[in-house]
Structures are given as C-alpha cells and as structure tokens.
Amino acid sequence: MVDQDTPPRRARLASTGARAAVETVFGEQPRGDKVSGLVFRSLMMLALAMALVMLVSLIIYSAWRGWGRLDLDMITEKPSRIRPERAGYGPALLGSLYMILGVIVLVVPIGVGAAVYLEEYAKRDRWYNRLIELNIQNLAGVPSIVFGILGLAFIARGPIGLGLVVATGSITLTLLVLPTVIIAAREAIRAVPPSIREGSLALGATQWQTISRQVLPAAAPGILTGVILAVARAMGEAAPLLLVGAAGFTPFLPLLFDGQYSALPVQIYRNAVEPREEFQTLAFAGVILMLVVLLAMNSFAVWLRNRYERRW
Amino acid sequence: MRPQQVTMERKDAEREAVFELRNVSVFYGSQKAVNDVSMDIYRNTITALIGPSGCGKSTLLRSLNRMNDLIPDARVEGEVLYQGADMYSPRVNPVQVRKKIGMVFQRPNPFPKSIYDNVAFGPRTLGMTGDMDEIVERALRGAALWDDVKDRLKDNAYGMSGGQQQRLCIARAIATEPEVILMDEPCSALDPVSTGRIEDLMLELKERFTIVVVTHNMQQAARVSDMTAFLMVQMGADEHSRWGELVEYDETNRIFTNPADERTDNYVSGRIG
Numbered sequence: 001m002v003d004q005d006t007p008p009r010r011a012r013l014a015s016t017g018a019r020a021a022v023e024t025v026f027g028e029q030p031r032g033d034k035v036s037g038l039v040f041r042s043l044m045m046l047a048l049a050m051a052l053v054m055l056v057s058l059i060i061y062s063a064w065r066g067w068g069r070l071d072l073d074m075i076t077e078k079p080s081r082i083r084p085e086r087a088g089y090g091p092a093l094l095g096s097l098y099m100i101l102g103v104i105v106l107v108v109p110i111g112v113g114a115a116v117y118l119e120e121y122a123k124r125d126r127w128y129n130r131l132i133e134l135n136i137q138n139l140a141g142v143p144s145i146v147f148g149i150l151g152l153a154f155i156a157r158g159p160i161g162l163g164l165v166v167a168t169g170s171i172t173l174t175l176l177v178l179p180t181v182i183i184a185a186r187e188a189i190r191a192v193p194p195s196i197r198e199g200s201l202a203l204g205a206t207q208w209q210t211i212s213r214q215v216l217p218a219a220a221p222g223i224l225t226g227v228i229l230a231v232a233r234a235m236g237e238a239a240p241l242l243l244v245g246a247a248g249f250t251p252f253l254p255l256l257f258d259g260q261y262s263a264l265p266v267q268i269y270r271n272a273v274e275p276r277e278e279f280q281t282l283a284f285a286g287v288i289l290m291l292v293v294l295l296a297m298n299s300f301a302v303w304l305r306n307r308y309e310r311r312w
Numbered sequence: 313m314r315p316q317q318v319t320m321e322r323k324d325a326e327r328e329a330v331f332e333l334r335n336v337s338v339f340y341g342s343q344k345a346v347n348d349v350s351m352d353i354y355r356n357t358i359t360a361l362i363g364p365s366g367c368g369k370s371t372l373l374r375s376l377n378r379m380n381d382l383i384p385d386a387r388v389e390g391e392v393l394y395q396g397a398d399m400y401s402p403r404v405n406p407v408q409v410r411k412k413i414g415m416v417f418q419r420p421n422p423f424p425k426s427i428y429d430n431v432a433f434g435p436r437t438l439g440m441t442g443d444m445d446e447i448v449e450r451a452l453r454g455a456a457l458w459d460d461v462k463d464r465l466k467d468n469a470y471g472m473s474g475g476q477q478q479r480l481c482i483a484r485a486i487a488t489e490p491e492v493i494l495m496d497e498p499c500s501a502l503d504p505v506s507t508g509r510i511e512d513l514m515l516e517l518k519e520r521f522t523i524v525v526v527t528h529n530m531q532q533a534a535r536v537s538d539m540t541a542f543l544m545v546q547m548g549a550d551e552h553s554r555w556g557e558l559v560e561y562d563e564t565n566r567i568f569t570n571p572a573d574e575r576t577d578n579y580v581s582g583r584i585g
Contacts, residue, residue, distance in 0.1 A: 123384070193421075195417065195419065195421035196421060196424070198379070198382070198421065199417065199421045199422075199481070200423070200437075201379070201382065201407075201410065202377065202379060202410055202414065202415035202417075202485075203410065203411075203438075203484065203485070204408070204411030204412075204438055204488060205407075205434075206407050209437050213433070214423060214433075218423075
C-alpha cells in the first residue's frame, strides 16, 4: 500500500478535496447553465463564421475568375465593346476618383456645418429642430436609387440642369452620404466633454472661437473617420449613378462639367452583363480593383482614428 | 426667516469693493436656486463661499462671471455690480465679462493640447500682444508650475497629475491677466498634498488678483480665506421648492470663532451639514 501515496495520487486527492470544498461553499454549477452558455457561444461563433466565409469566398472567387485580367491594362486601358481582352477601367477609375474628390469637397463643409449647428447652436426643445433631426435620421435610410431620381430631376435636368456630367454624379452622391456624415460628426462633437467648452468660454473666448479652436479640433478624428467611411460607401454606389448618366463604355477621360463619364461600379455592371466570356473575367477583375481601393480607404480611416484618438 | 445682513461699515473705508451684490436671486426656469443675496466682495482678498450641498454656492459663484448664461432658462434678478457697473445690463456682453473674471473649475479641465498651448490659448484668443513664450512662462511661474514643466512644454497636458493639471488651469486663467479669479471647489478632486500646494498658490495670487472660492472644506476656508460667506438651504412651503440663502457673511476669523448666527455656529462646528 506504499505506492498509493505517490505524489500524483496525492495531488489528485488534493484536487478532489479542493473541488468538494468549493462545491460545498458555492454549490455545484447547474448543468443547464453550462449547456446554454455553450450553445449561445457556438451560435455567435457560427454567425461570425458565416459573415467571414461569405466575404472570403467572395474575394477568392472574384480573384479566381478575374485572375486572367489582373494586369496593368485593366487599370490603365479604356473600356471597349469590341476587344474586351485589352479593355480596362481607366476612365471609370478616374471618373470615380474625380467624383469622390467632389464628394469630399462638398460633404465635409456641409456635413460638419450642419452637425455643428445641431449640436452647438440649435435649441433642442424647438419643434423645427426636432423635425430636422428626425428627418436626417430617416434620410440616412432612404434607398440610393431615390437619390438617383432626385439627382436626375433636379441636378442633371430641372432647376440646376448641369447635364449628365461628373459634377452631377458628385452632387447626387453627396446628398446620398450627407446624412451619414452629419450623424457621425454629431457623435464626434457630442463626445467632446462640456468641461472643455466651459474652460474655453471662461477664458473669454466667444462661442465661435470655442467651437473652431477647441471643439472641432478635438472632434476631428471622429469626423474624419465618419467622412472616410461615408466616402467609401459613395465609391461603391452604382444605382444612383446609372440614373444620372454614368456611361458604360466611354473612351474619354472625364471632365468635371462636360462630357461623358463613367464610374467603377457602373463599369463593372456594364461588363458583367455583356455575353462574352472575356467581359466576365474583366468584371471580376474590376471587383478586385474596387475592393482594393475600398480597403485602402478604410485602412486609411482606421490609421487616422488610431493616430489621433484621444481620451478625456 | 430673513438672512442676517452684515454691514461692514467699520472696514468699508479701507476696502474697495470689486463686486457689490444687491438682492441677487438666481432662477433655473421657475425654480429658485439662490434667494436674495446681498454682499460686497473686496479687492485682493480671498472670499470663501461655504455651506452644505445644494445651498447654491456654485450657482452664486457662476453668476459672478455670467457662466450661468450658458444654462438655458437660467436667470439672475437683482444687481451684480462689478467695479460699480451693472454686470447684467443688456449692453454688457458676457464674453467681455469673462475676459476680466477668470474661472477655475471643480475638476481640472485642461484642453486636449500641449501644456504650452493650454496656457497660450487664452492670450491668443484674446489677441494679446507680446512675446507668447514670455506670457506662457510668466503664467506658469505664477501658478508655481514652471519648474515642473519647463522641459516638457510640448507634451500633452493629459499626461500631468491631477494637481498639476489644476495648477495648469490656474496658469491658463491668469495668463489672460484677469482681475478676479473664481474657483469652484478647486481642490475637491485632489489629494491633500496637491490641495496644500493650491492653497499656498491662492495666498500668493491674492496679491495680484481678487479670489472668490467655493469650498466644501471648512478647514480650507479657514486656512486661506479672509472673508467667509455661509449659505444654507431653505425649504419652501412644499417639498419641491428649496433654495440657498446667505446666512452670514463676515471676516473668516469671526465666522469660525464667534459667528453671529446660531446656524453658522452649528455648521462650522460640525453639528449640522
């Protein structure tokens, strides 16, 4: 019976004893708790896995189908209905970049201005301010095609009548993402503690000086992140641009207020509906190109946020 | 019960009143927060406002640089004279008032900027001329902070300790060269050592500025102030209406050793409040 007292056995006895002691004190954990916890956790992981699998398979499939055209021509060449094997996204890429620049130039001052008004000047208890707030929330959920019709009726034709040009696309996309930018900017402005405003006002700064020199610089990282995410969304929109004249196969480089233009998502769509196999390949290659551009923009947003993030 | 009006005729000859409060009441909407306060605050003294929570001492303090204007529905009745001029006259811009009357808050609230920029913000915003480095150095020396931070002026102010941050806020306030500094429980978020340094600093600063300080800490009032005002909560006829009233205002010495009002005696000796 000597070998029964070996160290492993003693350890086992000790741990059994410890477990018994713990159970006497705290009670045994109900079996149901363990099971339901496990089930819940598995379901969450499954949900995450589904999202990831979709995304990864999309990228892999597009890369596989578009592999033959992941070349420099795809980026620089003009689109063509006749020779898809040499055609590319040059004008469309440039059109998208022009349009996005326009969106940034328009959406930043308007979006931030509206957010500053709502957060810093508007009196919450006035009915018209509440109405504006409610409508901005609703506007963020309006389908993009509706903005396309608005752009066609009021900007391309109608009172503004710019025609079917890049600027029209820019303005339409600006209207589309403006609510998102306003909401993001408001969040960022609201996150600046009131004590900062008080400190500034107590020094004899005016309200405008306080906003422009304290509140906006402190809110800038949050605002920037919101702007970049909104712009990334604008970049990927095809539906409203189809209505305001983004052409499929324009060989010309776009001008702001004149001539035909195209955009990446629209060009991808036009290529995808062509019957020949080479067009399909080109469309998949376009998907990869757009994903790369979007990923670059999102990475930039994350980098900005991390770089300027503040804590109070 | 009417608050006891203390007249200071004996001292008036030698003291110059910076603030004269005449029947000042402060309302938030229809709710009265401070009722009918009359008192004079004298140049180059430290005046302490003491009293239990909710007695309106912070509200009263914030009516001295029109910070209450920032609260919607806040209203001041009566007269607040600053150097003889009605501070609440419609022709007075609150921004002009705050340039002359600085403020330090309960919790240190440095701007999310460098130490240097925190101090320089006021002078720059007010368009003060002169060498900015010199202005910043003078303010930091004035707040007894220069030796601590002279080698890291470009560092973010959030890296400082709480006590240093509060002294930075004082430096920021004196950089614009106001005439009065209002302090709203400036030490309530600080440890005893930092509190001691701020109190020493207050005694230095009163040579150049007039200081009004709200404090929860009676020992602090006794240690630093020249004059003390004791406020108390009054209950109205119904449960919901309550406001602060000035019970007694006198030299600190007298308030703490031989107050005229029994309620003051009870409060400073720790029997109530």
